[in-house]
Amino acid sequence: MTPTRRTVLLAGAAAALFPSAPATAxxxxxxxxxxxxxxxYPDSLPSGAPGPGITWRSLKSWRAEDDPxxxxxAASVPPAARFTPAPANPTARAGQARIQSLxxxxxxxxxxxxxxxxxxxYALTHWAYIDELVFWGGSSGEGLILAPNAPIVDAAHRHGVPVLGNVFLPPVAYGGQLRWTRDLVQKDAAGRHPLAERLVAVAEAYGFDGWFVNAETGGGDTALGAAMLSFLTELKSLAAAKGQRVTWYDAMTVNGTVSWQGALNGQNEPFFRTxxxxFVDFRWSANSLVSSASRAEQLGRSRYALWAGVDVEANGWNSSVRWDAIVPANQAHIASVGLYRPEWTRNHLPADGRTPGDFHAADDRFWTGRSLDxxxxxxxxxxxxxxxSVADRSTVTSVPFASVFNTGHGLRWYEDGVVTSDGPWNHLGLQDRxxxxxxxxxxxxxxxxxxFDFEDAWRGGSSVLVDGELDEPAVLDLYATRLALTADTVVELTHRTDSGRVHVELAVATADPDTPGATPPYTYVPVDPAxxxxxxxxxxxGLSGTAHAIGVxxxxxxxxxxxxRLGGLAxxxxxxxxxxxSGLRVSAASGGDLRFVWNPARGAVRHYTLHxxxxxxxxxxxxxTCQRAFFVAGLKPEQGERAARFEVRAVGELYTSSAPVTVTHPW
Incomplete structure (x- = not known):
């Protein structure tokens, strides 16, 4: 990867946190x-002093018990199992190319x-096409090893997607220092790599799924290449024992130098084997991908364990990509797809055009295509x-299941159709399936x-809006499912008609359609008008067996x-x-900035709400939040109060809420 294509992440001003609540004073x-x-950083820190808002830390010194x-x-949602329904169109394939998103x-x-x-x-919602998400970032002036934050992991896991932290050893042109590579692969007196153990411990404590290792600092030699391979071998062994993954970036070669191959070959095969x-660097060609696929299979590995890099950071869907070299239309896919920086769908929008609606229109265009269907x-x-090219997946496999079509950000917060917070927010951990x-x-x-519409909602920040002149019945597919149906099964639709007159029916299919893209064999059940x-x-x-699809x-x-509008489905x-x-308390306070912690509710909890x-x-x-701790900033006394009172409730899968537990905090 050439240095000019790398975006160096600079320290930014801290964003004001989406306010929170509660605990015992x-x-x-x-x-x-x-x-x-x-x-x-792996171990040694840069010389000088960090810039504003930056804290330099050593991974070697990290211990979970000392992490404030x-x-x-720490993420709390375990990875969901998912299945592949009948493809949505004749060209989408299951079991071939996968999608990695950096x-x-x-x-x-x-x-x-x-x-x-x-x-x-960047409230990513098209998880159904993604097989691995990499929490990209790192810079020589801030830190090189990034752990993904909990909301992203919780949202990904809800959709069955593993999330990897990033180990980025930058090119020298971007401040990379070879000592940081040596720090990473150092051995202790017993001949082990202590930072391999530490990386696995971080992923386990934080609840994510492994590491993406990207060594791009040049100047190494054969000894360093051998040390990196030894480190990666130990990292993979320790990670596998914890159910974690390791992905290697095609940069460092076995002789310790950095030379992007754009292929699987003798220069990087040992790293791939362990x-x-x-991730195959962007220098790939049609021939190099074919030879790479063949080489992977000769090793007893899948060709789809190779992610062919597609750089969309600058041009998004206007990027020039040799698609037939990766996912040809008329033969088996050659390799998987590694999308580098698809958050272009947000970043390319003008500052005054980054409303949630604008973003999702662009993101739908990117993931679905120009037809938007x-x-x-x-x-x-x-x-x-x-x-x-890629068949979508679903995690809707058990009852109870519910969605209020919350995308994880919004202009306001709604509860039962009423605005209970009029401020904009984002928190991907609150995103629905x-x-x-x-x-x-x-x-x-x-x-x-x-x-998705953000001008009104039943709960959360968004609802599904159907808008147009209907002259014939229109069936909207909502969820591919594998839900067991019994005599007690009930489906609840929360909906509203803003204008016009329309008859609404619930659509439930107990089998897949005969051909990809066809309408599922729905049974239609009338729904009361609203x-x-x-x-x-x-x-x-009258329905039995398994529900394969639900729509309206x-x-x-x-x-x-x-x-x-559709505001909820259960x-x-x-x-x-x-x-x-229980056990709600204020663990730290600075004026109107408060940290709250509490003990978890017994039984299944989707998330907690704070008022x-x-x-x-x-x-x-x-x-x-899905966590059992929350930070709220900038609170002030209101309406003459001498103490602020807060409450926390547990919310279940069906969006039923527990009784509140309350706390006061004196001003």
Whole structure:
């Protein structure tokens, strides 16, 4: 990879955190500081002093028991199992090319642990096409080893996607120093690599899935190459014992020099043999990928363990890519796809055009293609979107299942259709399992526009909006599922008609369609009309076996324009209220900045919500998290209060909330 193509991540000003709440007042609590995603140097630190907002740390000195921010940074959602339904179109294939996504979600330093008070965020939602997410970043002036923050890991895991931290040893042109490479691969007196053990311990404590190792600092020799291979071998052995992964970047060769090969060959094969995957640098050619695929298979490995790098950082879907060299249309795929910096979909937008709606329109175009319907790819589109070649996956396999179509950011926060916080926010850990095929619409008439909309919601920050002049019934696919149906199964739809008249039916299929892209063999069940937000409970009498797909059918009542919203979907047999958390306390306080911690609720919990109880009796939403700790900044006395009162509730999979546990904090 040439230095001019690398984006150096500079330290940024700390973003204000999305406010939070609660805990038992602790007199003279320690000072409350904003928690950030963690980053380290391997061992030795740079000379001089760090810049503003940067903390230099040594990974060799890290211990979980001494980490003051571990409770804020540790993910809590385990990786979900997923399955592959019948493909959405005839060109999308299962079991061949996979997608790796290398994403920089924020600066190396000052990247908030639990979201922030802005909706301008790369709120990735197209997890169904991704097989591995790399938390990209690192710089010589901040730190080289990055642990992904908890919201990203929790969202990815909910969709069955592993997340890797990043080990970045930068090119000399970007301040890389060979001593940092030597620090990483150092041995102790017993001949072991202590930082291999430390990397595995970090991933285990933080709850993510392994490491992406990218050694690009030039000037090494054969001895350093041998030391790196020894280090990687030990890292892989320790990682595998913990269920973690290791991916190698095609940069350092076995002789210790940095020489990007753009292929799997003798210069990097030993590193590939001791890793789970390898990212093949952008220098690949059609011939080098064919030879690489053949070499991988001769080693007894899958050709799809090779990620062919596709650089989209600068031009996104306008990038010139030799797609037939990776995912040819008329033969088996040659290799997998490594997307470098797809957050272009956010970054290329003008500063005044980064609303959530603008972002998702661009992101849908990137992942689905110009047609914006994965069942109907546009064959004239030069951008071969992932949905065109790769079959989507789903994790909707058990009851109860619910979604309020929350994308993990928004302009406001809604509860039961009412705004309880009017500030923008982002927190990917609150993201729902979202429809994987956005947006498949089956109709013989005019196709309505379908999108996530942020101007109204039932819960969270967004709803699904169907907008258009319907002249024929339109069926919207929502979820590919594998849900067992019983006599007690109930599906709840929370919906609203903003304008026009439309008949709504729930669509449930107990088998896959006969051909890719066809309408599933749905059974349609009428749903009660709703002019304002209303929840309709539908019993699936007469259906048995397994639900393979769930959608809705909208039939125009008079053929005019229709605006219809879907705010929630739930599949259940019973409804349970989760137990309340306990042991709530303020662990640190600095004026209006507070750190809260609590003990987990017994039983299954989706996330926790935090509210402030004002003297006039109103509740203000301060934040939500999957963790059992939260930071809130900038609180002030209101309505003459001498102490602020907060509450925390556990929220279950069906969005039922526990009884509150409350706490006061004196001003």
């Amino acid at each position: 602790a007199p003279k609590a320690a000072a409350a500081t904003q928690p950030y995603a963690s980053y380290w 921010d571990l409770a804020f940074n 994403v920089s979600f924020g600066p190396t330093a000052s990247n908030p642990s639990q979201g922030s008070a802005t909706a301008d965020y 890793s789970d995957d390898m 994965p069942s109907r790819p546009d064959g004239t589109d030069s951008w071969r979107a992932p949905a065109v 979202l429809p994987s095929r956005r947006w498949v619409v089956h109709t013989e008439g005019r196709r309505p526009a379908v999108s 002019g304002t937000w209303g929840t309709s409970a539908v019993r699936l009498t 059918r909208l039939t125009p009542a008079d053929g005019g324009p229709v605006r219809w 599949v259940r047999t019973t409804s349970r209220t989760p137990a309340a958390p 402030r109880l004002l003297p006039d009796g109103t509740r203000r939403f301060l934040g939500g």
